[in-house]
Amino acid sequence: xxxxxxxxxxxxxxxxxxxxxxxxxxxxxxxxxxxxxxxxxxxxxxxxxxxxxxxxxxxxxxxxxxxxxxxxxxxxxxxxxxxxxxxxxxxxxxxxxxxxxxxxxxxxxxxxxxxxxxxxxxxxxxxxxxxxxxxxxxxxxxxxxxxxxxxxxxxxxxxxxxxxxxxxxxxxxxxxxxxxxxxxxxxxxxxxxxxxxxxxxxxxxxxxxxxxxxxxxxxxxxxxxxxxxxxxxxxxxxxxxxxxxxxxxxxxxxxxxxxxxxxxxxxxxxxxxxxxxxxxxxxxxxxx
Amino acid sequence: xxxxxxxxxxxxxxxxxxxxxxxxxxxxxxxxxxxxxxxxxxxxxxxxxxxxxxxxxxxxxxxxxxxxxxxxxxxxxxxxxxxxxxxxxxxxxxxxxxxxxxxxxxxxxxxxxxxxxxxxxxxxxxxxxxxxxxxxxxxxxxxxxxxxxxxxxxxxxxxxxxxxxxxxxxxxxxxxxxxxxxxxxxxxxxxxxxxxxxxxxxxxxxxxxxxxxxxxxxxxxxxxxxxxxxxxxxxxxxxxxxxxxxxxxxxxxxxxxxxxxxxxxxxxxxxxxxxxxxxxxxxxxxxxxxxxxxxxxxxxxxxxxxxxxxxxxxxxxxxxxxxxxxxxxxxxxxxxxxxxxxxxxxxxxxxxxxxxxxxxxxxxxxxxxxxxxxxxxxxxxxxxxxxxxxxxxxxxxxxxxxxxxxxxxxxxxxxxxxxxxxxxxxxxxxxxxxxxxxxxxxxxx
Numbered sequence: 117x118x119x120x121x122x123x124x125x126x127x128x129x130x131x132x133x134x135x136x137x138x139x140x141x142x143x144x145x146x147x148x149x150x151x152x153x154x155x156x157x158x159x160x161x162x163x164x165x166x167x168x169x170x171x172x173x174x175x176x177x178x179x180x181x182x183x184x185x186x187x188x189x190x191x192x193x194x195x196x197x198x199x200x201x202x203x204x205x206x207x208x209x210x211x212x213x214x215x216x217x218x219x220x221x222x223x224x225x226x227x228x229x230x231x232x233x234x235x236x237x238x239x240x241x242x243x244x245x246x247x248x249x250x251x252x253x254x255x256x257x258x259x260x261x262x263x264x265x266x267x268x269x270x271x272x273x274x275x276x277x278x279x280x281x282x283x284x285x286x287x288x289x290x291x292x293x294x295x296x297x298x299x300x301x302x303x304x305x306x307x308x309x310x311x312x313x314x315x316x317x318x319x320x321x322x323x324x325x326x327x328x329x330x331x332x333x334x335x336x337x338x339x340x341x342x343x344x345x346x347x348x349x350x351x352x353x354x355x356x357x358x359x360x361x362x363x364x365x366x367x368x369x370x371x372x373x374x375x376x377x378x379x380x381x382x383x384x385x386x387x388x389x390x391x392x393x394x395x396x397x398x399x400x401x402x403x404x
Numbered sequence: 405x406x407x408x409x410x411x412x413x414x415x416x417x418x419x420x421x422x423x424x425x426x427x428x429x430x431x432x433x434x435x436x437x438x439x440x441x442x443x444x445x446x447x448x449x450x451x452x453x454x455x456x457x458x459x460x461x462x463x464x465x466x467x468x469x470x471x472x473x474x475x476x477x478x479x480x481x482x483x484x485x486x487x488x489x490x491x492x493x494x495x496x497x498x499x500x501x502x503x504x505x506x507x508x509x510x511x512x513x514x515x516x517x518x519x520x521x522x523x524x525x526x527x528x529x530x531x532x533x534x535x536x537x538x539x540x541x542x543x544x545x546x547x548x549x550x551x552x553x554x555x556x557x558x559x560x561x562x563x564x565x566x567x568x569x570x571x572x573x574x575x576x577x578x579x580x581x582x583x584x585x586x587x588x589x590x591x592x593x594x595x596x597x598x599x600x601x602x603x604x605x606x607x608x609x610x611x612x613x614x615x616x617x618x619x620x621x622x623x624x625x626x627x628x629x630x631x632x633x634x635x636x637x638x639x640x641x642x643x644x645x646x647x648x649x650x651x652x653x654x655x656x657x658x659x660x661x662x663x664x665x666x667x668x669x670x671x672x673x674x675x676x677x678x679x680x681x682x683x684x685x686x687x688x689x690x691x692x693x694x695x696x697x698x699x700x701x702x703x704x705x706x707x708x709x710x711x712x713x714x715x716x717x718x719x720x721x722x723x724x725x726x727x728x729x730x731x732x733x734x735x736x737x738x739x740x741x742x743x744x745x746x747x748x749x750x751x752x753x754x755x756x757x758x759x760x761x762x763x764x765x766x767x768x769x770x771x772x773x774x775x776x777x778x779x780x781x782x783x784x785x786x787x788x789x790x791x792x793x794x795x796x797x798x799x800x801x802x803x804x805x806x807x808x809x810x811x812x813x814x815x816x817x818x819x820x821x822x823x824x825x826x827x828x829x830x831x832x833x834x835x836x837x838x839x840x841x842x843x844x845x846x847x848x849x
Binding site for chain 2: 240243247251253255257259
C-alpha cells in the first residue's frame, strides 16, 4: 500500500456558514451528529444508476497515483453473518472521513438498505490538532465539513455485512474501538492506526480521502445530497466516482453479485481505471 | 439628580472595593492566588452577575495568553490580559452585589501582581525605566482608591509594559555581550560531547552567493510560535552580535500548544547593522492563534519564497540561508535544553560555561559564527581567527546530530505514514517529538 503524507486543501469557512438550522431540531448523538434529514437519506441512498453509469470513475482520486488516497490488495477474509464484511473506521472530527462518508453511503446502498444515517459537521477540532506552528504554509484544515455518520445506522443486505467504527466524537473524545477481529483485518490490509480507513472483506483496504474535502466547502448536507444525481456536478463526479470504485471492490468479494450492479457500466469503468490496473503479483507496498 | 446620586454610589462602592483589595492583600499576602487563578476565580464570581464581564475575563484567562499561572505572555500579546480586565471592571463598576465587589478585588489584585512581578523580574535593568514602572503602579493604586477602576487597570498595564521594556533591554544586553571566555568555554564543552546532538547545516557549493547591499546575506524565515525557532534565536543573536549590532529586540515566547514552550526573542520589529553581512529576518507567523491557524505577522517576498522552497520544500522553520553557502532547516539543538527557564535565568546563565542551557546556546552560536565567517571570507579576523571558531568551521561537515524541528505536517486522511517515521527515513532526519497534539493529528487509532 502506498503510504504518503497527505497535503490538506485550504478552506477557511466562516462560522456563519454552519448550517445550524438543520441541526437545531434534532438531539445530538454521541459522536456529535444528528439524525440525517429524511430527504438527505433519500437522495444519498437513491442516486440513479444512470448517473452512476455516466460518472464512471469520475473525478475522484485514483489511489494508484494519488498521494492522498491509498489502496491495498490482500488475500484476507473478513466475514460476518456468513457474508463478506465492510468495515469503515472514522473520526467524527475528520473532514477526510466526512468526504468519504458520502461515497460509502452511495456504494452501500447498491447492495442493501441503509437507514438511520446521521448528519455530522466536523467543526474545528482538526484545525487545532493539525496546527504546525513551524510550517510556513497556511493551515489547510477544512473546518465545518458536512458528512454522514454511520454511528447507530442500520444496514441490511443479502450480499454483505457492514460495521462502522467511530473512534472519536467531534471534540476528539474517544468513542468506539474496532473489535479484535476487525482490528486484525484492518492490520492485514494495512489500515491499522489510520483514519479514514475502509476494509472491504479483508480483500481491499482504502485509506485517505477519495477526493479533496475542499469540494464540500460551504455546502450543507442537503446541497451535497442534492447534487449527487447530476452527473455533471463537481461533487457528484467525485462522490459518485468514489462510490463506483468502492462498489467495484465490493463486487470482487460478493463474487459479482448482484449482477445488475457489478456489471453496470459505471462500476466496470471504475474497476478498469483502478482495480484492474493493480499488479496481479505480490500486493503493493508491504507495511514498514 | 438621580444620575448624580447613582454615580456617587458607584464611586463609593468602587472606593470600598479597593480598600478591601488593599486590606485583603495585606492580610493574606502569603496566600494570594496566582494572577491567572485570581482572574479565573473572578470569572466564576461574576458569571451570574454580569455575563459581559465574565466573557471578557474568560478571554483574558485564555491559555494562549499565559506562560504559566503567574506570568502572562510578553508584550504585545500579554497586554490582552489587561484589556480584558479593563472591560470586566468597567462592566462591574455599576453593580452593588457582593460578588461584583469580590471579583473587582480579584481582578485588580491580579493585574497589580502581574505588574509587580514584571518589575521584580527586571531587577538590575535601567533604573529610570524601572522607576517609571513603579510610578505607574503607584498611580494605579491611587486611581483604584479614587474609584477609577478602569484607569487603575490601565496604569497597571503601563507598569507591566514598562517593566517588560526594561527587562528586554536588560536581557538583550546580556545576550549581545556574552563574555567571550565564557562563550568559548561553553562552546568547547558542547563540541566535545554528543549529548546535544547538534545538527549541522546543509553545505552548498560556493556558487551564486546570496548577496544584499554588497555583503553576504543571512536570510532567516521563522515563526514566533515555533519552539525550534525559539531556541535558535538565542544562538543567532549571540553569533550575529559578533558581526554587528542589534537594536529593538523584543522578548517573546513560543506558543503554549507546542511543547516545549520556550522563552526567546522575536526578530519582528528589530533592526541590525553590520559592516560584514546583511541580516534579513522574516517572522511569518505570530504566536497568536487565529483560527484555523496563527495570525500572520510578515509575508515573504517572491524572491524569499523561491529561496525557501528551493532549499526546503517542506517549508519548515527555522530556515536560515547563509549566503547560499549554508542552509539550516532545523534548530541546531533541541528546544528542551532551554525549556522551563525564564529570560533572566537563560541570560544570566550565559556567564556560566558549566550550565547545560548555556552550552547548548553557545554551541548554536559558534556553529553560526563559523558559517558566517566562511561566508565573509574570514572577516572580521578578530572573530574568525579565534581557535573556537576555527574548531567549529572544521567540525561543520561532521555535525550530524538531529537538532530539532517540527515533525512533518500531520496527515489525517492521508495514507497515513506517521510523520515521525517519515522523518526518520529522510536523509535529513528531524527530531520528532512524542507530542500528544501531533499524535492526535495523525488520526491515531
